[in-house]
Amino acid sequence: MSETKNLKIPIYAVLFTVIFKLLFLFTHYIQEDAFISWRVAQNLLDYGVIGFNGNTKISASTTHLYVFVSYIFNLIFGKENFIEPLLIFNSILFTIGSFFLSHVLLKSNWQKAIFIFLIGILPPSIKISILGMEYGILFFLEMALLYYGFHKGKKWVQIILPVFILFTRIDTVIFLGTVFLIDLFWNKKINWPYILGGILGIAAVLGFNWIYFGEVINNTIVAKKIAYDNHFTLVQNIEYFTQNFANFWGMLKLPGDFNPVTIIILTFELLCFVYLIRQKNKRNYFLWIIFIFGWIKQVIFISQKSLFDWYYWVPQILLFVPVLIFILEQKAKKKLWLSLLIIFYIFPMFIFQTVHAIATGNGEWNYRRHIGLFLNTYEKDKNQWIFLEPAGYIPYFSGLKTIDEVGLVDKEVQREIQKDKANFWMNTVKKRKPKYLLSYEDLYQRKDAEYFRLHYRLVKEFRIKDHLKSDYKLIEKIYILKPSGSDYNLYERID
Template identity: 40%
Template sequence: MKRVLAKISENPFWLILLTVILKLPMFFTGHIQEDSFITWRVAKNFVKYGVIGFNGDERISASTTHLYVFISSIFNLIFGDYFVIPLLLFSSVLFAVGSWWLSKILFPEKLFPRTLFVLLLNMTPPALTASLLGMEYGILFFLYNGLIYFGLYQGKKWAYFVFPILLLWTRIDTVIFLGIFFLADLYFKRKLNLFLILGGIIGLVSVVGFNYLYFGEIVNHTITAKKIAYKNLIQNNSLEYSLFQWAYYGGLIKKYSVLTFLIFMAFLGFLGFVLWKISRNTKISSLIKVVVLFTVIFALVKITIFAFFNAYFDWYYWLPRVFMFGVILYYFLNINTKKTKILYAGLFLLFSGLYVFQWIQSYTIGYMEERQRMQIAADINQNNGGLGQSILLEPAGIIPFFTKLYTYDEVGLVNARINDEMLKDEKYWWINSVERFQPDYILTIASKPSLEGGFYKLRSEDTASFTNDYTLVKSYPIDRIHEEAPPLLKWIYHIRPIGKDYFLYKKNTNR
């Protein structure tokens, strides 16, 4: 086995192919991140209308990533409506290439540990999600490690210029990575890197300039919309809650609790021990020590900034977790011991367990999505949806993608008119939007519109008109999905219930 893996490591093509094959079972979970469908609808919109937007020829930066929109558009042109699976495979390949570049830095001469590093890192939960859930993070990991490998490791001037531009066009928040990388490069080379500075400036100016000239805004509309819609979303302003959130998103246990916090602190304590051992090892080159320390600093800074600013989206934290896993994996693969077979077998069992953990977690989500939001889209399509009809809902991912309905979303990510209504009337913006835009379909989450308060609050004078204008055509209770699930999923749903009820309303056509 060792000889086979060593042979594979000599040709990165076979190693990358093997990582992709290992990930294929994840496709059968049906789990794709909801927000990726927003990017893909923008990409399809760009191909069909020549406009970067979500609804026909209306310009709006509904996606957080420009580069991924353009790449998705290319795949849509090549594969048509069947572009998603090839795109996910492409993302998985890019992630594997990024991990290969990182392994060549960490193991410049040891082929077998290099092979194990790539395979095991690609089996971790954050690597699987970054590769296959549809977001731009497979591309981002590729670009991160491209800059580290060709820039810091090989000293290629073009890399210092090109990669910052591509990173900033992928996500504007990569300025965090670039800022910390700049300090690491300055520490290692003891001089300012003008190519890196120039690439960062051009990348930032070009993205901001494009946003202003094309969309009429400095930052992506998604940032503006979330700022307006989520200002009252913070569940708890206490330090205790913020620390729980920090541990929730920094680790793998999805529960706000003291236990989660303590486990994450124990993990960070072990990570600190690993860094100390690596720094004390005289056989490890100074470059590797810089790369290891830099990636951990980036991971912790990114997690801390986003967690304490109440960024409630798990994908922001995928790559920081990958880098922390990578450092710990490097430490174990670099241990000199006579019992290497036992060590490698133990690592394989541990990371196989992590792989199964993510597969089960994705299966629980994919099963729910297939029987709820995918079913809602199918039910709407039976009534002949399309851009000629409209819907008000949240979130604006799966259902608008498959129904092609003109969309108003409750956050305003894909339609700024909603944000205008929020600014006019913070309390009754939802019913005001219904009355103003008269959507053909309305989808509510967790509750029905009522006078009693909640998210879908009605005024007393709105009750009769809403009842006359709209009919509840179908409910999608989450308890029924949990109850009808296979035994394994039913057990998991009992431990950690996920999902909410949905209520689909249709506009009465006889009015």
């Protein structure tokens, strides 16, 4: 069959990949921070304010565009039913993004189809699709920019899409900046429409922040910087980097500091990239963009001690792209190469992610959501406050007003951290007197236990060990093998 008769095969690959990944919806593996964005969207629905607690404005979500998209899905499907349609939407957008990427890198439609499916079932691709974060939209927009803006040469796309990309996440300036630099070196001229798009995007997101929230940078970025700020020496920074890079460059996080699997894959990625760019091919322009961006994004975020997995999902995928291209384009023993890749890497990684999704989905959806639902029933007055960390599942399902320990959804915590970081938690409790405290520790065993004995009573102990059962023995074994979640103690103020 000729290539002209295979034009629809990549489209079929998109549909098959999306349907295949829908199985992961049954794991209920949804990222904690997704519920922050969704509560902000529902706050906009209920109060007409982008916030987290009633009519108080705060950029509690890192992503403005995804908040608006989530708002629309809540409006259409209702608060009780919007999650699954939104996750399917995210998965579709991500897979279409991989479709665009395949078109700028490969010629054969069969190669594109295989590429779309294998990229789609990598662990970070599954997480982008089903964890409820904004990266499905982001990957779609970034790959659409490469395909329509730079592969097809659509100038209007180069102007418009940077605005949407920056409105999704402000740190995408790294991606847009990398594209600009590679384009400048490659074509030896300044791309003025793209510069205009970048200026409009930066002006739009910063202007929106300033006009609506009275701040230039999103509150979430400021809060994390304040809460996680550590002053390290050069030697400490180097040690920190060597301890963490292996678990973030690759797709497999393992306990401990040394991850040989990631180091092997990283080496293979580099070798494949060097092999491909030695060939004189127009696609090298895009290979340079995605590979340099992957490295720059990883280095910047690890150097800033950002250890949240989602910052690394897109770079992990893009850094692995040269490996797939190298194997798909082997003329001799291609089936052997592809079989070895699937048997020894793709399939094990897929199984690992499946086990991880089932275990973590239990710890998040079945356990942490259970705490939120308990509070929702226990406390009918939704104007009462709870002080806890993190601010995702439990505030969302409890409906209570929330103070979080990082200050993502409450700016007063940030001020307390700046005044007295060592004692900010206790100072916040005494000053704000929240009705509920949800703590990882036994407050009656602290050095200031007397205060809690006088003012708070223990309501309930939540233990992850109580949520490691299932009617299905295999799933129960997975729960026990990889228990996900933390023990909590719930306290209620008595005066």
